[in-house]
Amino acid sequence: MSEYIIETIKxxxxxxxxxxxxxxVLAYAAGLPIGILLYATAKGRILSNRGVNLVxxxxxxxxxxxxxxxxxxxxxPFTRLVxxxxxxxxxxxxxxxxxxxxxxxxxxxxxxxxxxxxxxxxAASMGASPLYMIVHFILPEATPSLLLGAAINISTxxxxxxxxxxxxGGGLGAIALxxxxxxxxxxVLWTTVTILVIMVMVIQExxxxxxxxxxx
Amino acid sequence: xxxxxxxxxxxKNYKNDGKEFSALEDVSLSIKEGEVFGIIGMSGAGKxxxxxxxxxxxxxxxxxxxxxxxDLAGLKPGELRLIRRQMAMIxxxxxxxxxxxVLSNVMQPLRIAGTPRPExxxxxxxxxxxxxxxxxxxxxxxxxxxGQRQRVAIARALASDPKVxxxxxxxxxxxxxxxxxxxxxLGEINRSRKLTIVIITHEMSVVERICDRVAIIDKGKLAEIxxxxxxxxxxxxxxxxxxxxxxxxxxxxxxxxxxxRLVFDGLAANRPFIAELVEKTGRKVNxxxxxxxxxxxxxxxxMVVELPPQKEEQELIIQFxxxxxxxxxxxxRS
Numbered sequence: 001m002s003e004y005i006i007e008t009i010k011x012x013x014x015x016x017x018x019x020x021x022x023x024x025v026l027a028y029a030a031g032l033p034i035g036i037l038l039y040a041t042a043k044g045r046i047l048s049n050r051g052v053n054l055v056x057x058x059x060x061x062x063x064x065x066x067x068x069x070x071x072x073x074x075x076x077p078f079t080r081l082v083x084x085x086x087x088x089x090x091x092x093x094x095x096x097x098x099x100x101x102x103x104x105x106x107x108x109x110x111x112x113x114x115x116x117x118x119x120x121x122x123a124a125s126m127g128a129s130p131l132y133m134i135v136h137f138i139l140p141e142a143t144p145s146l147l148l149g150a151a152i153n154i155s156t157x158x159x160x161x162x163x164x165x166x167x168x169g170g171g172l173g174a175i176a177l178x179x180x181x182x183x184x185x186x187x188v189l190w191t192t193v194t195i196l197v198i199m200v201m202v203i204q205e206x207x208x209x210x211x212x213x214x215x216x
Numbered sequence: 217x218x219x220x221x222x223x224x225x226x227x228k229n230y231k232n233d234g235k236e237f238s239a240l241e242d243v244s245l246s247i248k249e250g251e252v253f254g255i256i257g258m259s260g261a262g263k264x265x266x267x268x269x270x271x272x273x274x275x276x277x278x279x280x281x282x283x284x285x286x287d288l289a290g291l292k293p294g295e296l297r298l299i300r301r302q303m304a305m306i307x308x309x310x311x312x313x314x315x316x317x318v319l320s321n322v323m324q325p326l327r328i329a330g331t332p333r334p335e336x337x338x339x340x341x342x343x344x345x346x347x348x349x350x351x352x353x354x355x356x357x358x359x360x361x362x363g364q365r366q367r368v369a370i371a372r373a374l375a376s377d378p379k380v381x382x383x384x385x386x387x388x389x390x391x392x393x394x395x396x397x398x399x400x401x402l403g404e405i406n407r408s409r410k411l412t413i414v415i416i417t418h419e420m421s422v423v424e425r426i427c428d429r430v431a432i433i434d435k436g437k438l439a440e441i442x443x444x445x446x447x448x449x450x451x452x453x454x455x456x457x458x459x460x461x462x463x464x465x466x467x468x469x470x471x472x473x474x475x476x477r478l479v480f481d482g483l484a485a486n487r488p489f490i491a492e493l494v495e496k497t498g499r500k501v502n503x504x505x506x507x508x509x510x511x512x513x514x515x516x517x518x519m520v521v522e523l524p525p526q527k528e529e530q531e532l533i534i535q536f537x538x539x540x541x542x543x544x545x546x547x548x549r550s
Contacts, residue, residue, distance in 0.1 A: 118307060118311040119311050119313065121307070122307065123324075125271055125273060125300060125305040125382075126301065126325045126376070127298065127299075127325075127329075137313065144315075214315070216314055216358055
């Protein structure tokens, strides 16, 4: 491989990490509250509300059932509005975030649902408000499970970031596509794919380890 | 003494798959300040539902529950939360936060009440001392035994200085030795802090060990209520008899014989009644089961004996026991 390619791959790694990091943080900023809402408004839960639960659940399901590639294209006007451009690393963060939000929301909902109803009953018997229960009882109890979920979500975002290469996003995915697929440079294709696999593994195993450490 | 709880004609119905199910039916009772009140029944009898109506974790379908004269049904959510801080609850499965240390768990009710941090830490440490676990303050619940976890739950319950402690099958997940220790601790807290305690259980031994009064719940209805000693001596309802009578390991030898249960208290326990019966009347009885118990701190003995088939003989023997001051009850043959 030429020096130029190596430099390109290095830049690609940094871009991929940037996209994954920012998209994951933003997706959690929006997905965590939505997940909490889905959990708390479900039947029999602390803020049970059929209407809110149905509407939120419906939106999340629709967003989740769109194939990511279609979402990328659909969001081009929105991306341009937010970042001023529809290509490049910064622009890719927008569809990545939007695509990850419903996945994060469902994952958070499922983690919170694992918390024992007894814990919630204990909190209620102490006279805790619903908000207090969520912040001081439910979220802390669900932390190990939330961390495991986060490892899966971040890996998913990383995988999606490679797809953003198709519509002019940056990162390793774009390199694999341009050099490996269009130009038929197999060694570039395999190098980038290997790096992607390693990155996913590090994130997943790291997440598992942290989750295990937090579980008391 | 004042009344902590007053229940009047409480009903609770559940809807399950469109089918109405009645968990509580016309339950009226009151719980007095400073007493240890037991609520006993088989599983599914409605006792867990009953205790949850006391802090409105369950809404009643009919009737009223009042706490120091205040009807719980009329409270707004904020008011209910304030009232709940005066009643603490412990559970069969302890329900401690697994991701928080023992100390942090005990501080929770104070944190909810908005007590400043240094104060709540001091208070929590004081509570841990009462239950004898101050050295475990930095451990996580997973590292503790069941009995220790229940002690932490008790410390947590006491932290907010409640007026009443509700115990929902608090010893059912513990072995007999730990059960005894936890019950002794609850008894001690009842005496030293004048704390009213409500105990839900399915075990008569728990009631006998620490309760002053007991309500027997059967199929959602109040079967019997009264002093524990009185119910132990002379149970009137069928569910009470089932709880009080010892199981018979031996079947009666004769189909026409009659079974009776004899109860004698600590004083009478020194007299050899069966020997005297034989000596004075020449009649014999067959002992099917016998044991001794401590009920409310007084030693009681009880015995199920089989009487001979002849009617006159039976009457004579029963009269002999009654004259001796024993309490005698008929036992239905199964």
